[in-house]
Amino acid sequence: MTQPxxxxxxxxxxxxxxxxxVPVLVALxxxxxxxxxxxxxxxxxxxxxxxxxxxxxxxxxxxxxxxFATIPPRVEYELTPLGEELxxxxxxxxxxxxxxxxxxxxxxxxxxxxxxxxxxx
Amino acid sequence: MTQPxxxxxxxxxxxxxxxxxVPVLVALxxxxxxxxxxxxxxxxxxxxxxxxxxxxxxxxxxxxxxxFATIPPRVEYELTPLGEELxxxxxxxxxxxxxxxxxxxxxxxxxxxxxxxxxxx
Numbered sequence: 001m002t003q004p005x006x007x008x009x010x011x012x013x014x015x016x017x018x019x020x021x022v023p024v025l026v027a028l029x030x031x032x033x034x035x036x037x038x039x040x041x042x043x044x045x046x047x048x049x050x051x052x053x054x055x056x057x058x059x060x061x062x063x064x065x066x067x068f069a070t071i072p073p074r075v076e077y078e079l080t081p082l083g084e085e086l087x088x089x090x091x092x093x094x095x096x097x098x099x100x101x102x103x104x105x106x107x108x109x110x111x112x113x114x115x116x117x118x119x120x121x
Numbered sequence: 122m123t124q125p126x127x128x129x130x131x132x133x134x135x136x137x138x139x140x141x142x143v144p145v146l147v148a149l150x151x152x153x154x155x156x157x158x159x160x161x162x163x164x165x166x167x168x169x170x171x172x173x174x175x176x177x178x179x180x181x182x183x184x185x186x187x188x189f190a191t192i193p194p195r196v197e198y199e200l201t202p203l204g205e206e207l208x209x210x211x212x213x214x215x216x217x218x219x220x221x222x223x224x225x226x227x228x229x230x231x232x233x234x235x236x237x238x239x240x241x242x
Binding site: 004005008009010012013014015016017018019021022058059060061082085086088089090092093094095096097098100101103104105106107108110111 | 125126129130131133134135136137138139140142143179180181182203206207209210211213214215216217218219221222224225226227228229231232
């Protein structure tokens with residue numbers, strides 16, 4: 001494995017770890033959408049953040065942006081086949097996190113208790 | 122799905138997107154290790170960053186830290202069963218990124234070329 005290969009893998013984790021990537025991927029998995037539709041579907045995302053997220057996903061080939069020469073112009077976003085593969089991986093990891101959410105939450109409580117009791121010594 | 126549930130899933134993506142999480146998980150998948158062994162195995166990680174990464178993994182229940190009352194004290198880190206599940210998810214996503222690394226790299230080149238040619242207009 002060469003250094004650029006490792007870097008790309010790391011950058012994909014970096015991308016999926018970014019605040020809005022997973023919600024945007026989940027929204028686009030359902031259907032191709034316009035910018036405003038994605039924003040509504042995701043909820044709570046600022047325009048600038050959503051633009052940046054879509055731009056990164058487009059740059060890496062996960063999302064395709066199509067501009068239609070209508071008046072007013074219409075722009076749609078959709079997952080590419082590569083983006084669909086990414087969504088599979090994201091769903092796999094997300095499902096592991098989701099089904100273990102109670103174990104993670106109780107691990108955090110125990111960790112906090114241990115930290116408190118060692119601080120009390 | 123309640124809000125804390127969604128938050129935990131997001132935090133797991135945040136954690137796996139952090140710079141040193143995946144290399145540390147991969148190191149610990151091979152065997153339980155001492156701090157210095159992990160540092161050597163991962164390579165290029167500062168002590169402070171490695172401490173913070175291990176602490177987060179321990180907090181969420183993915184890594185167990187065991188201190189032995191030897192002189193000098195010995196501390197070992199190992200994956201918990203929950204951590205092993207996380208590694209499975211990470212490997213799934215990592216494998217998708219790795220096998221598509223050339224497609225991602227060429228998507229980036231095309232994106233840069235489109236950006237250049239539209240800037241030239």
